[in-house]
Amino acid sequence: MIEIDDRLSEKFHQQMDGIYAQDEEQHLCLIAQSYSICENSIAVLSNLRIGKSHIFFGKSCSILGLGKPNTIQTVDSVWEEEIYNRIHPDDWKKRCLQELTFFRKISSSHSKESFSWYLENTMRMCGKDGKFHYWKHRIFYFSGNGQQGISYSLCLYNLTSEDSEAAYLINTMTGERKILPTDENQLLSAREKIILQMIQTGTSSKTIAEQLKISKHTVDRHRQNIITKLRVNNTIEACHKAKRLGMID
Structure with a gap:
């Protein structure tokens, strides 16, 4: 019996080694698909480095x-625009601020232990019946092999009967659970908001630098920081998102 168990164990590990040896995105896709099957959830795996989602x-x-x-x-x-468009407008802003805060918290950490945390929040989403239903949303971040920072995100959407105004950080290694404080004023600095407001009016980087008495290089650095913090592709998207979140007029 022991010999049979050993052989089964060896075959299992050989299979798992084969899976892990595959492309890391394919491996994470298997995990996402498993969640969608086991929990009847909607699972979204995003490759943040190339801008693609499954x-x-x-x-x-x-x-x-x-x-x-x-x-x-x-x-x-x-x-995932189709999903985002189903979120109640009030919950969209709340969820977006929570996710940006969590992303910044993980991306600014230099410890691999930070990837043991995931975010959990609740939102209302409009069903095909035209009524809003409560959904639990969880988001996990993963680093890529040989990469610094965050490479992938996994979002899970499950129906729930519970509503919660708060977002929770949960540690998968310790079970610790704590509230994630969110403050839109902490996402962008006062200077970044001023620069983004000027960008929205069509002011060039050179003119912004002259008016604020800083170098163009500094303005360009602020522009890139804004894009990174708001998780957008360019300053046009940054202006649109910041306006929806009430960060600029």
């Missing part, structure tokens, strides 16, 4: 009227 539709997608159960959709974006 959406795995579990059975609960029928409540929203999105996709078909047990199917996969790939989009050239890290923002």
Whole structure:
């Protein structure tokens, strides 16, 4: 019996080694698909470095009227627009601020232990029946092999009967659970908001530098920091997002 168990164990590990030896994105896709099947959830795996997402539709997608159960959709974006458009406007702002705060917290940490944390929050999403239902949203971040910082995100959407105004950080290694404080004023500095406001009016970097009495290099650095903090592709998207979040007029 022991010999049989040993052989089974060896075969299992050989299989797992084969999986881990595959492309890391394919491996994470298997994890996302497993969640969608086991939890009937909608799972979204995003490659943040190339701007691509894989959406795995579990059975609960029928409540929203999105996709078909047990199917996969790939989009050239890290923002699952069809899902975002179903979120209640008030909850969209709340969820966005929470996610940006969590992203900044993980990306600014130099410890690999930070990837043991995930974010959990609740939001209302409009179903195909026209009514809003509560959904639990969880987001995990992963680093890439040989990469610094965050390379992938995994978002999970599950129906829930609970509503919570707060967002929670949960440690998968210790079970610790704590509230994530969010403050839109901490996401962008006062100087970054001023520069973004000027960008929105069409002011060039050179003119911004002259008016603020700083170098153009400093302005360009602020522009890149704004894009990174708001997780957008360019300053046009940054202006649009910051305006929706009430950061600029």
